[in-house]
Amino acid sequence: MRPTVIKYSIVIFVLLLFASGMASVLHIDAIEKEIQLFDAERFKSVQCTDEELSLFLDIAFNRKEQRIRKWESDIRVEIKNISELDSEAIAEVDSVIAILRPLILPLNIDRVDEGGNVYVYRGVDRAEPSRKPSRLFGVNGLAKINECTPLSREIRYAHIYDAKQAHTQTLMHEFEHVLGLEHPFRIYDYYLTIARSVIPQDYTAYGTWLQFQGMPYYISPQEKTAIRLLYSSGIRSGLKKEVLLEGLGMN
Numbered sequence: 066m067r068p069t070v071i072k073y074s075i076v077i078f079v080l081l082l083f084a085s086g087m088a089s090v091l092h093i094d095a096i097e098k099e100i101q102l103f104d105a106e107r108f109k110s111v112q113c114t115d116e117e118l119s120l121f122l123d124i125a126f127n128r129k130e131q132r133i134r135k136w137e138s139d140i141r142v143e144i145k146n147i148s149e150l151d152s153e154a155i156a157e158v159d160s161v162i163a164i165l166r167p168l169i170l171p172l173n174i175d176r177v178d179e180g181g182n183v184y185v186y187r188g189v190d191r192a193e194p195s196r197k198p199s200r201l202f203g204v205n206g207l208a209k210i211n212e213c214t215p216l217s218r219e220i221r222y223a224h225i226y227d228a229k230q231a232h233t234q235t236l237m238h239e240f241e242h243v244l245g246l247e248h249p250f251r252i253y254d255y256y257l258t259i260a261r262s263v264i265p266q267d268y269t270a271y272g273t274w275l276q277f278q279g280m281p282y283y284i285s286p287q288e289k290t291a292i293r294l295l296y297s298s299g300i301r302s303g304l305k306k307e308v309l310l311e312g313l314g315m316n
């Protein structure tokens with residue numbers, strides 16, 4: 066090959082590389098713009114009190130980026146160790162699903178025998194199989210959702226593990242994580258299933274904690290509304306908190 070031909074080939078190669086890099090940056094920009102389109106009217110059509118809205122603002126955005134993470138397609142729950150479980154342990158999963166179903170409409174959540182996207186392991190002492198198997202040490206349960214990519218913050222699959230000693234409240238708590246909820250940052254004077262600890266930090270919540278901590282499948286009305294707000298079709302996975310606040314005239 067002549068030196069000039071080699072020179073031109075290199076220049077063309079570099080230009081193509083640059084063009085494809087630019088195209089991918091523009092593509093990510095276009096997707097990001099679409100994600101940040103917040104439909105405030107649609108969001109406001111979900112009835113809520115100021116207290117419920119402030120709970121939503123606390124638990125519906127991931128801590129790292131302050132963005133929404135949620136499912137955008139139907140949820141299929143598959144119990145991976147179903148052959149080791151008694152009918153009651155299976156029925157408990159069905160009960161949690163039945164409680165959550167009306168909260169995430171128009172999406173659906175169902176239990177399936179195969180082809181799931183939420184894998185449940187009940188009564189286990191290790192969180193495996195997973196890339197980083199970890200012992201369920203000092204915790205009653207664990208939920209893991211898929212990582213984000215630059216193009217998507219959608220939740221597409223998840224794993225739930227609960228320990229032998231766990232109650233249905235642990236199962237409900239882990240399912241709330243799977244829907245995209247985080248532990249609250251603030252202190253509340255009512256019992257929250259998604260709270261980090263079953264022991265309320267606020268002494269005034271002690272009464273409600275005693276009342277609800279042993280109640281199977283309990284989920285507070287405020288949390289139910291926070292989930293309904295999260296699954297409003299007015300917001301998409303990846304929406305930034307600042308965009309939502311601006312759209313609601315709150316900053």
Ligand SMILES: [Zn+2]
Nearest residue numbers: 238242248261
């Ligand atoms: Zn948790």
